[in-house]
Amino acid sequence: MKTLLANGPSNLYATEMEQFGRLAGHWATRITYYPTDGSPARHVSGEWEFGYALEGRAVLDVWRWPGREELLASGRAPDQECGLCVRIWDPRLQLWRFTFHGTAHGDLVHMYARQIDDEIVMERAAGGDLVRWTFTDITAAAFHWRNERSTDGGHTWRLDQEADARRREATQEPG
Template sequence: MSLRNRQLEKIMTTTISAFLSALGSEGPPADRAEDMALYGWLIGSWEMDTVHHLDDGTIQNWDGECHFGWVLEGRAIQDIWIRPRRPAPPTMYGTTLRIFDPGIGGWHIIWSDPLNQDYSRQIGRAEGKDIVQIGEDSRGLQARWRFTEITADSFHWIGEERAADSDPWRVTYEHFARRTAC
Protein backbone atom coordinates (compact mmCIF):
# COMPACT_ATOMS: atom_id res chain seq x y z
CA MET A 1 0.00 0.00 0.00
CA SER A 2 1.35 3.39 -0.93
CA LEU A 3 2.04 6.12 1.62
CA ARG A 4 -0.86 8.17 0.21
CA ASN A 5 -3.29 5.24 0.56
CA ARG A 6 -2.14 4.57 4.13
CA GLN A 7 -2.68 8.25 4.98
CA LEU A 8 -6.17 8.22 3.46
CA GLU A 9 -7.05 5.04 5.33
CA LYS A 10 -5.90 6.60 8.61
CA ILE A 11 -7.95 9.75 7.96
CA MET A 12 -11.07 7.70 7.12
CA THR A 13 -10.67 5.50 10.20
CA THR A 14 -10.16 8.53 12.46
CA THR A 15 -13.13 10.35 10.91
CA ILE A 16 -15.43 7.33 11.25
CA SER A 17 -14.33 6.78 14.86
CA ALA A 18 -14.92 10.45 15.72
CA PHE A 19 -18.32 10.40 13.99
CA LEU A 20 -19.46 7.21 15.75
CA SER A 21 -18.22 8.54 19.09
CA ALA A 22 -20.21 11.77 18.63
CA LEU A 23 -23.30 9.89 17.41
CA GLY A 24 -23.48 7.11 20.01
CA SER A 25 -24.56 7.42 23.62
CA GLU A 26 -24.57 5.16 26.69
CA GLY A 27 -28.25 5.76 27.39
CA PRO A 28 -30.99 8.36 27.69
CA PRO A 29 -30.65 11.50 29.80
CA ALA A 30 -32.32 11.22 33.22
CA ASP A 31 -35.10 13.66 32.27
CA ARG A 32 -36.12 11.47 29.28
CA ALA A 33 -35.51 7.94 30.60
CA GLU A 34 -39.19 7.12 31.24
CA ASP A 35 -40.34 8.36 27.82
CA MET A 36 -37.51 6.51 26.05
CA ALA A 37 -38.56 3.16 27.51
CA LEU A 38 -41.13 2.52 24.74
CA TYR A 39 -38.29 1.65 22.34
CA GLY A 40 -35.39 1.42 24.80
CA TRP A 41 -35.91 -2.32 25.32
CA LEU A 42 -34.76 -2.82 21.70
CA ILE A 43 -31.19 -1.65 22.41
CA GLY A 44 -28.85 -4.42 21.32
CA SER A 45 -28.51 -6.85 18.43
CA TRP A 46 -31.11 -9.17 16.94
CA GLU A 47 -31.29 -11.86 14.28
CA MET A 48 -34.50 -12.28 12.35
CA ASP A 49 -36.45 -14.39 9.93
CA THR A 50 -38.26 -12.30 7.34
CA VAL A 51 -41.39 -13.16 5.39
CA HIS A 52 -42.26 -11.00 2.36
CA HIS A 53 -45.91 -11.27 1.26
CA LEU A 54 -46.05 -10.43 -2.46
CA ASP A 55 -49.09 -8.98 -4.24
CA ASP A 56 -49.70 -12.25 -6.13
CA GLY A 57 -49.96 -14.24 -2.88
CA THR A 58 -46.51 -15.81 -3.03
CA ILE A 59 -44.09 -15.58 -0.14
CA GLN A 60 -40.33 -14.97 -0.03
CA ASN A 61 -38.24 -15.85 3.04
CA TRP A 62 -34.90 -14.40 4.17
CA ASP A 63 -32.81 -14.18 7.26
CA GLY A 64 -31.54 -10.85 8.54
CA GLU A 65 -30.14 -8.84 11.40
CA CYS A 66 -30.92 -5.58 13.15
CA HIS A 67 -29.02 -3.49 15.67
CA PHE A 68 -30.40 -0.72 17.93
CA GLY A 69 -28.49 1.93 19.86
CA TRP A 70 -28.81 5.18 21.77
CA VAL A 71 -27.78 8.23 19.72
CA LEU A 72 -27.74 12.03 19.88
CA GLU A 73 -26.91 12.23 23.59
CA GLY A 74 -29.52 9.54 24.30
CA ARG A 75 -32.36 11.68 22.95
CA ALA A 76 -33.01 9.28 20.06
CA ILE A 77 -32.74 5.61 19.16
CA GLN A 78 -31.27 4.56 15.85
CA ASP A 79 -31.26 1.15 14.26
CA ILE A 80 -29.87 -0.64 11.24
CA TRP A 81 -31.85 -3.39 9.46
CA ILE A 82 -29.93 -5.70 7.12
CA ARG A 83 -31.34 -8.47 4.95
CA PRO A 84 -29.98 -11.08 4.49
CA ARG A 85 -27.47 -11.45 7.32
CA ARG A 86 -23.94 -10.38 6.54
CA PRO A 87 -21.64 -11.26 4.81
CA ALA A 88 -24.18 -12.01 2.04
CA PRO A 89 -24.83 -9.12 -0.40
CA PRO A 90 -27.73 -7.09 1.02
CA THR A 91 -31.18 -6.76 -0.52
CA MET A 92 -32.11 -4.25 2.22
CA TYR A 93 -29.76 -2.07 4.26
CA GLY A 94 -31.57 0.73 6.04
CA THR A 95 -31.80 2.76 9.20
CA THR A 96 -34.53 4.21 11.39
CA LEU A 97 -34.21 7.25 13.62
CA ARG A 98 -36.74 7.37 16.47
CA ILE A 99 -37.12 10.65 18.37
CA PHE A 100 -39.54 11.18 21.26
CA ASP A 101 -41.56 14.40 21.04
CA PRO A 102 -43.09 15.42 24.40
CA GLY A 103 -45.32 17.91 22.56
CA ILE A 104 -47.27 15.13 20.83
CA GLY A 105 -46.64 12.39 23.40
CA GLY A 106 -45.29 10.20 20.61
CA TRP A 107 -42.30 9.38 18.48
CA HIS A 108 -41.19 10.76 15.13
CA ILE A 109 -40.03 7.77 13.05
CA ILE A 110 -37.85 8.32 9.98
CA TRP A 111 -36.90 5.24 7.90
CA SER A 112 -34.40 5.29 5.07
CA ASP A 113 -33.15 2.43 2.89
CA PRO A 114 -30.87 4.07 0.30
CA LEU A 115 -30.17 0.70 -1.33
CA ASN A 116 -33.82 0.46 -2.46
CA GLN A 117 -34.70 4.18 -2.34
CA ASP A 118 -37.35 3.34 0.25
CA TYR A 119 -38.34 6.03 2.77
CA SER A 120 -41.09 6.48 5.34
CA ARG A 121 -42.13 8.99 8.01
CA GLN A 122 -44.38 7.85 10.81
CA ILE A 123 -45.60 8.62 14.32
CA GLY A 124 -45.14 5.83 16.87
CA ARG A 125 -47.07 5.21 20.08
CA ALA A 126 -47.94 2.39 22.47
CA GLU A 127 -51.27 0.67 21.80
CA GLY A 128 -51.89 -1.79 24.61
CA LYS A 129 -48.92 -4.17 24.68
CA ASP A 130 -47.92 -3.29 21.11
CA ILE A 131 -46.06 -0.40 19.51
CA VAL A 132 -47.79 1.00 16.43
CA GLN A 133 -46.22 3.37 13.91
CA ILE A 134 -48.44 4.99 11.27
CA GLY A 135 -47.44 7.27 8.43
CA GLU A 136 -46.74 7.33 4.72
CA ASP A 137 -44.08 5.68 2.58
CA SER A 138 -42.14 7.06 -0.39
CA ARG A 139 -44.78 5.73 -2.83
CA GLY A 140 -47.53 7.74 -1.12
CA LEU A 141 -49.11 4.65 0.46
CA GLN A 142 -50.23 4.62 4.07
CA ALA A 143 -47.86 2.51 6.15
CA ARG A 144 -48.46 0.83 9.50
CA TRP A 145 -45.59 -0.92 11.25
CA ARG A 146 -46.30 -2.86 14.45
CA PHE A 147 -44.11 -4.43 17.11
CA THR A 148 -46.19 -7.24 18.63
CA GLU A 149 -45.59 -10.32 20.81
CA ILE A 150 -42.89 -8.32 22.60
CA THR A 151 -40.70 -10.10 25.16
CA ALA A 152 -37.24 -9.23 26.52
CA ASP A 153 -35.67 -11.49 23.87
CA SER A 154 -38.06 -11.53 20.91
CA PHE A 155 -40.61 -9.57 18.93
CA HIS A 156 -42.81 -9.92 15.86
CA TRP A 157 -42.71 -6.91 13.52
CA ILE A 158 -45.55 -6.56 11.00
CA GLY A 159 -45.41 -4.12 8.07
CA GLU A 160 -48.70 -3.21 6.40
CA GLU A 161 -49.80 -0.81 3.67
CA ARG A 162 -52.94 0.57 2.04
CA ALA A 163 -53.74 3.21 -0.57
CA ALA A 164 -56.63 4.95 1.26
CA ASP A 165 -58.34 5.03 4.66
CA SER A 166 -61.23 2.99 3.25
CA ASP A 167 -58.93 0.18 2.08
CA PRO A 168 -58.05 -2.75 4.36
CA TRP A 169 -54.48 -3.03 5.61
CA ARG A 170 -52.42 -5.56 3.62
CA VAL A 171 -49.48 -7.32 5.32
CA THR A 172 -46.33 -6.90 3.21
CA TYR A 173 -43.50 -7.92 5.56
CA GLU A 174 -43.07 -9.75 8.83
CA HIS A 175 -39.89 -10.00 10.89
CA PHE A 176 -39.57 -12.58 13.67
CA ALA A 177 -36.64 -11.33 15.76
CA ARG A 178 -34.55 -12.97 18.49
CA ARG A 179 -32.06 -11.10 20.65
CA THR A 180 -28.40 -12.01 20.14
CA ALA A 181 -26.77 -9.36 22.36
CA CYS A 182 -27.71 -6.55 24.74
Protein backbone atom coordinates in the same frame (compact mmCIF):
# COMPACT_ATOMS: atom_id res chain seq x y z
CA MET B 1 -18.72 8.28 16.78
CA LYS B 2 -18.74 8.88 20.53
CA THR B 3 -21.03 11.87 20.06
CA LEU B 4 -23.55 9.79 18.11
CA LEU B 5 -23.94 6.73 20.35
CA ALA B 6 -25.12 6.76 23.98
CA ASN B 7 -25.02 4.19 26.78
CA GLY B 8 -28.65 4.65 27.76
CA PRO B 9 -31.66 6.95 27.77
CA SER B 10 -31.61 10.58 28.75
CA ASN B 11 -33.15 11.15 32.19
CA LEU B 12 -35.35 13.83 30.63
CA TYR B 13 -37.74 11.32 28.97
CA ALA B 14 -36.46 7.99 30.30
CA THR B 15 -39.90 6.32 30.41
CA GLU B 16 -40.71 7.27 26.82
CA MET B 17 -37.23 6.36 25.60
CA GLU B 18 -37.66 2.86 27.01
CA GLN B 19 -40.52 2.18 24.56
CA PHE B 20 -37.97 1.62 21.78
CA GLY B 21 -34.89 1.49 24.03
CA ARG B 22 -35.88 -1.93 25.38
CA LEU B 23 -34.98 -3.21 21.91
CA ALA B 24 -31.34 -2.08 22.33
CA GLY B 25 -29.04 -4.86 21.20
CA HIS B 26 -28.46 -7.16 18.25
CA TRP B 27 -31.25 -9.32 16.83
CA ALA B 28 -31.34 -12.14 14.27
CA THR B 29 -34.43 -11.87 12.07
CA ARG B 30 -36.49 -14.09 9.82
CA ILE B 31 -38.31 -11.81 7.37
CA THR B 32 -41.27 -12.82 5.23
CA TYR B 33 -42.44 -10.80 2.22
CA TYR B 34 -45.97 -11.32 0.87
CA PRO B 35 -46.20 -10.33 -2.83
CA THR B 36 -49.31 -8.40 -3.85
CA ASP B 37 -49.78 -10.64 -6.90
CA GLY B 38 -50.49 -13.70 -4.76
CA SER B 39 -47.26 -15.50 -5.63
CA PRO B 40 -45.61 -17.49 -2.81
CA ALA B 41 -44.14 -15.66 0.18
CA ARG B 42 -40.39 -15.04 0.17
CA HIS B 43 -38.28 -15.62 3.30
CA VAL B 44 -34.88 -14.08 4.09
CA SER B 45 -32.70 -13.95 7.15
CA GLY B 46 -31.43 -10.65 8.46
CA GLU B 47 -30.18 -8.63 11.38
CA TRP B 48 -31.61 -5.71 13.31
CA GLU B 49 -29.48 -3.71 15.70
CA PHE B 50 -30.87 -1.04 18.06
CA GLY B 51 -29.10 1.42 20.35
CA TYR B 52 -29.45 4.73 22.13
CA ALA B 53 -27.98 7.82 20.47
CA LEU B 54 -27.68 11.62 20.66
CA GLU B 55 -27.10 11.88 24.41
CA GLY B 56 -29.83 9.29 25.02
CA ARG B 57 -32.51 11.38 23.30
CA ALA B 58 -32.91 9.10 20.27
CA VAL B 59 -32.99 5.40 19.39
CA LEU B 60 -31.23 4.35 16.20
CA ASP B 61 -31.43 1.04 14.46
CA VAL B 62 -29.94 -0.63 11.44
CA TRP B 63 -32.12 -3.09 9.50
CA ARG B 64 -30.16 -5.44 7.27
CA TRP B 65 -30.87 -8.46 5.11
CA PRO B 66 -29.33 -10.77 4.47
CA GLY B 67 -27.28 -10.88 7.64
CA ARG B 68 -23.52 -10.28 7.58
CA GLU B 69 -22.69 -13.98 7.99
CA GLU B 70 -24.91 -14.94 5.06
CA LEU B 71 -23.36 -12.21 2.90
CA LEU B 72 -19.85 -13.42 3.70
CA ALA B 73 -20.78 -17.07 3.06
CA SER B 74 -22.38 -16.32 -0.33
CA GLY B 75 -19.32 -14.56 -1.74
CA ARG B 76 -21.54 -12.44 -3.98
CA ALA B 77 -23.69 -9.33 -3.79
CA PRO B 78 -27.29 -10.62 -3.51
CA ASP B 79 -30.48 -8.59 -3.46
CA GLN B 80 -30.12 -6.84 -0.13
CA GLU B 81 -31.11 -3.91 2.05
CA CYS B 82 -29.28 -2.02 4.73
CA GLY B 83 -31.20 0.85 6.24
CA LEU B 84 -30.86 3.30 9.09
CA CYS B 85 -33.80 4.27 11.30
CA VAL B 86 -33.78 7.34 13.54
CA ARG B 87 -36.42 7.66 16.27
CA ILE B 88 -36.73 10.84 18.34
CA TRP B 89 -39.30 11.44 21.08
CA ASP B 90 -41.28 14.67 20.54
CA PRO B 91 -42.53 15.84 23.96
CA ARG B 92 -44.87 18.44 22.44
CA LEU B 93 -46.73 15.88 20.33
CA GLN B 94 -46.22 13.01 22.80
CA LEU B 95 -45.20 10.89 19.79
CA TRP B 96 -42.08 9.47 18.23
CA ARG B 97 -40.84 11.00 14.98
CA PHE B 98 -39.34 8.27 12.83
CA THR B 99 -37.26 8.33 9.64
CA PHE B 100 -36.01 5.30 7.71
CA HIS B 101 -33.23 5.68 5.13
CA GLY B 102 -32.91 2.60 2.91
CA THR B 103 -29.51 2.59 1.25
CA ALA B 104 -30.04 -0.21 -1.28
CA HIS B 105 -33.10 1.20 -3.03
CA GLY B 106 -33.09 4.85 -1.96
CA ASP B 107 -36.17 4.47 0.25
CA LEU B 108 -37.05 7.35 2.55
CA VAL B 109 -39.91 6.85 5.00
CA HIS B 110 -41.25 9.30 7.59
CA MET B 111 -43.67 8.05 10.25
CA TYR B 112 -45.07 8.84 13.67
CA ALA B 113 -45.15 6.23 16.42
CA ARG B 114 -46.82 5.70 19.76
CA GLN B 115 -47.28 2.92 22.23
CA ILE B 116 -50.78 1.42 22.31
CA ASP B 117 -51.16 -1.09 25.14
CA ASP B 118 -48.25 -3.54 24.67
CA GLU B 119 -47.59 -2.64 21.04
CA ILE B 120 -45.61 0.12 19.35
CA VAL B 121 -47.52 1.39 16.31
CA MET B 122 -45.92 3.49 13.56
CA GLU B 123 -48.14 5.10 10.92
CA ARG B 124 -48.04 7.18 7.74
CA ALA B 125 -50.03 8.05 4.67
CA ALA B 126 -48.45 6.90 1.40
CA GLY B 127 -50.31 8.34 -1.56
CA GLY B 128 -53.91 7.23 -1.02
CA ASP B 129 -52.87 4.33 1.23
CA LEU B 130 -52.29 4.06 4.96
CA VAL B 131 -49.20 2.18 6.12
CA ARG B 132 -48.77 0.76 9.60
CA TRP B 133 -45.67 -0.86 11.10
CA THR B 134 -46.24 -2.57 14.45
CA PHE B 135 -43.91 -4.08 17.04
CA THR B 136 -45.70 -6.81 19.05
CA ASP B 137 -44.96 -9.60 21.51
CA ILE B 138 -41.92 -7.72 22.82
CA THR B 139 -39.89 -9.62 25.43
CA ALA B 140 -36.25 -9.47 26.50
CA ALA B 141 -35.46 -12.29 24.05
CA ALA B 142 -37.82 -11.79 21.08
CA PHE B 143 -40.31 -9.58 19.26
CA HIS B 144 -42.52 -9.63 16.18
CA TRP B 145 -42.83 -6.81 13.61
CA ARG B 146 -45.34 -6.42 10.81
CA ASN B 147 -45.83 -4.03 7.88
CA GLU B 148 -49.45 -3.60 6.77
CA ARG B 149 -51.20 -1.47 4.16
CA SER B 150 -54.79 -0.26 3.84
CA THR B 151 -56.24 0.99 0.58
CA ASP B 152 -59.68 1.74 2.08
CA GLY B 153 -58.97 4.28 4.80
CA GLY B 154 -58.10 1.73 7.48
CA HIS B 155 -61.18 -0.49 7.24
CA THR B 156 -59.12 -3.49 6.09
CA TRP B 157 -55.38 -4.18 6.20
CA ARG B 158 -53.15 -6.33 4.00
CA LEU B 159 -49.98 -7.89 5.44
CA ASP B 160 -47.02 -6.95 3.20
CA GLN B 161 -44.10 -8.04 5.37
CA GLU B 162 -43.32 -9.40 8.82
CA ALA B 163 -40.24 -10.24 10.85
CA ASP B 164 -39.61 -12.47 13.82
CA ALA B 165 -36.60 -11.36 15.84
CA ARG B 166 -34.54 -13.28 18.41
CA ARG B 167 -31.91 -11.57 20.52
CA ARG B 168 -28.38 -12.67 19.63
CA GLU B 169 -25.96 -13.66 22.32
CA ALA B 170 -22.82 -11.51 22.57
CA THR B 171 -20.71 -14.56 21.62
CA GLN B 172 -22.59 -14.81 18.29
CA GLU B 173 -21.49 -11.37 17.10
CA PRO B 174 -19.69 -11.57 13.73
CA GLY B 175 -16.14 -10.30 13.74
